Amino acid sequence: MNVLLIGGGGREHALAWKLSQSPALGTFYCSPGNAGIAQIAAPGPTNPDDFAQVAEFCREAAIDLVVVGPEAPLVAGLADYLRAAGFAVFGPSAAAAQLEASKSFTKAVCDERVIPTAAYGHFVSREEAMAYARAKGAPLVVKADGLAAGKGVTVCETLAEAEAAVASCFDGAFGEGGSSVVIEEKLIGEEASFFAICDGTRAVPFGSGKDHKRAFDGDEGPNTGGMGVISPAPQMTPALADRVMREIVTPTLEAMSARGTPFQGVLYAGLMITADGPKLIEYNVRFGDPECQVLMLRLKSDLLPILFASAKGDLSGVAPEWGDETAITVVLAAEGYPGDYEKGSVIRGLDAAGALPGVTVFHAGTKRGMDGAVLSNGGRVLNVSALGRDATEARARAYAAAAAIDWPEGFYRRDVGLR
Numbered sequence: 001m002n003v004l005l006i007g008g009g010g011r012e013h014a015l016a017w018k019l020s021q022s023p024a025l026g027t028f029y030c031s032p033g034n035a036g037i038a039q040i041a042a043p044g045p046t047n048p049d050d051f052a053q054v055a056e057f058c059r060e061a062a063i064d065l066v067v068v069g070p071e072a073p074l075v076a077g078l079a080d081y082l083r084a085a086g087f088a089v090f091g092p093s094a095a096a097a098q099l100e101a102s103k104s105f106t107k108a109v110c111d112e113r114v115i116p117t118a119a120y121g122h123f124v125s126r127e128e129a130m131a132y133a134r135a136k137g138a139p140l141v142v143k144a145d146g147l148a149a150g151k152g153v154t155v156c157e158t159l160a161e162a163e164a165a166v167a168s169c170f171d172g173a174f175g176e177g178g179s180s181v182v183i184e185e186k187l188i189g190e191e192a193s194f195f196a197i198c199d200g201t202r203a204v205p206f207g208s209g210k211d212h213k214r215a216f217d218g219d220e221g222p223n224t225g226g227m228g229v230i231s232p233a234p235q236m237t238p239a240l241a242d243r244v245m246r247e248i249v250t251p252t253l254e255a256m257s258a259r260g261t262p263f264q265g266v267l268y269a270g271l272m273i274t275a276d277g278p279k280l281i282e283y284n285v286r287f288g289d290p291e292c293q294v295l296m297l298r299l300k301s302d303l304l305p306i307l308f309a310s311a312k313g314d315l316s317g318v319a320p321e322w323g324d325e326t327a328i329t330v331v332l333a334a335e336g337y338p339g340d341y342e343k344g345s346v347i348r349g350l351d352a353a354g355a356l357p358g359v360t361v362f363h364a365g366t367k368r369g370m371d372g373a374v375l376s377n378g379g380r381v382l383n384v385s386a387l388g389r390d391a392t393e394a395r396a397r398a399y400a401a402a403a404a405i406d407w408p409e410g411f412y413r414r415d416v417g418l419r
Contacts, residue, residue, distance in 0.1 A: 001304065002062050005030040005041065006048050006078070007069030010331075010364030011289035011382040015069060015303070017362065022304035027063060027207060034141050035374050037067050048073065051081040055116035058087050065090065065308050070284050071147060074265075075101040090312040092171025092285050095261035099252070099283040103145050103182045117280040118184040118272075126170040129181050133162040139186040142280075144169050144207040146177030151338055153223055153282075155186060187281070189274040192233040193291050194241070196249045196269070196307060199315040200262035201293045203249050204306075206320060207298065208236040209291040210417070215338060217415045224338045225380055227331045228416030230391060231294035235273050244269065244278050252283070264310055293362050293383045294327035328394040328417045329362075329385040330402050332410045337379035347382070348406035358387045358394070359401040391417050 001024055005016055013036045020028060020040045030037050030164045031044030031054075044056040058066065061266050066082055068074055068091035077094040093095075098105040104122040105371030109115065121136075121146070123129035133140055142165035144152030152174045154165035162183070195206040209231040215221035248269055256263045268284035270289070285297070296303070300321040336343035347366070354361045362385060365378015380402075387395030395417050402412055 001064040001308070002026045002302070003028050003067060004058060004061070004063045004066045004067050004344075005069060005277065006044075006054075008032040008034045008037065009070065009289055010286050010362045010380065012069040013362040013364070014050070014293040014296040014383070015067060015228050015287070016041050017248070017360065018299065018303045019067070022302050024302065024304050026064075027061065029039075029063075033383055034363045034377070035366040035368045036361075051078055051215045054078070055082060055085045055087070058082065059083070063087060064271070065304075065311060067091070067307055069124065069286060071097065071100050071284065074285055075147060081373050088308065089181055090266040090307040090311045092263050092266060093166060096256055096263045097285045099256075099263070099267070100285040101147055103143050103282060106179065106280075107182065109252060109255045110280060112256045115251050115280055116246055116277065118187050120182055120184040122180065122182050124180040126166060129166045129183060130163060132183055133166060134159065136183070136185070138162055140168070141184040141186050142166055142183070143182045143184065144174040144178035145180040145182055146174070148174040148177040149225060150179055151223055151225065155223075187272040187274055187279055189272045190235050191281070192236055192271045193288050194233075194236065194244050194269045194271055195295065196245065196267045196285070197310050197315065198253060198263050198265060198267050199310050199313045200264050201253065201257060201316045203239055203245065203253055203267065204315050204318055204320065205245060206266065207231060207295045207351040208233040208241070209294055210234060210292060211288065212413060212416055217413050222338055224333070226288065226290050227292050227333065227413045229294050229329050230287075230394070230417035231291065231298060231327045234391075238274070244271065247279050248278065264313065279363045282287050289364075290329040290331055290383050293329045296327060297327040297360060297385055297387050298323050322384065323387070325387045325389060326391045326394045327385065328391070328398045329383045330398045330412050330416050331380050331407065332382040332384060332402065332407065332412045333380045334378070334411055335366075335375055335411055341379055342409065343375070343377050345376045345407065345409040347376060347410075349404050350374060353384065353401040353404040356397060356404065360385045361401065376407070376409065
């Protein structure tokens, strides 16, 4: 099968790494890719935002499957466009992608199907949002309603923090994503990421992870797109996974099908495991980043037929096989992230790091310089990932690899998977 992968981050490098191992893979392309992906995939269309150009490339390259990694092209309708042109696509329609594009949409689905989630209010005006926050009192969670690259959520311990977060949204900090806000009660418990591959009517569980969202050790600092992850999530027992499927994932699939917008692709449920059981924090409609990296390390099955079965709407008989190991990813980010940061610094020591036992280094925000050197080209730049017999061994391997990378302009958390 000829495959085109859309995206250029760490998630896409992990997908490319796993797809490249498939005996069913023919010619493999990626657009726009990064310095790591370029080692395993040929260049795809020059402008992945140009849907007509992508479709024309698919025709010329006889593409059998398009795998869309990031959320933005899904929300913009790339899967719809390519399906209409006759191509199989792994990823939801724009209508189904509202589960990530609009937190208020997801909350409405939860209300409709009695899916456990936090109590909330949805507001399109600053004044109404401020009044709600003052009436409820802190702690609260303020969320930009739309897409915000993983940075639109603020956990507010004081009313002043909540008011500042509301003001930030309406003042344009997250563009159109913050033109309306959702304000929620703060749930108490342990967070977990849970994944399911869907074909429109069926869902197959696809692993879990425990993400580390805050920038600094001890869960301090601003929220980021993710600074590290451990998989499986320590608290995700088989019984709890069954409950998540029964109470959260399956009702969501049923709701989307009933609306005439069936969900195909990967459904990523951000959960809080409370004293009352799992509650939905939010949905994403693509693999998590960096959760995808640890899932790909642990997955023993061939990924390509799983994604193709989802794209064709028939997951019957699909049963992914997982290894018993623990996987950990440590994100190396540019100093200043998630705020302002510099690009273009040289990264050394990648070969030495990747040669350590159990270690795979995925590129996220990188590019090649004119002299062939690997340069930073984003906020989250590298995903140093490792497998181990348990969390202790996986951590030791990942941090040994991170220490072997010579990049003074970067930083990383030292406590990923520690608890």
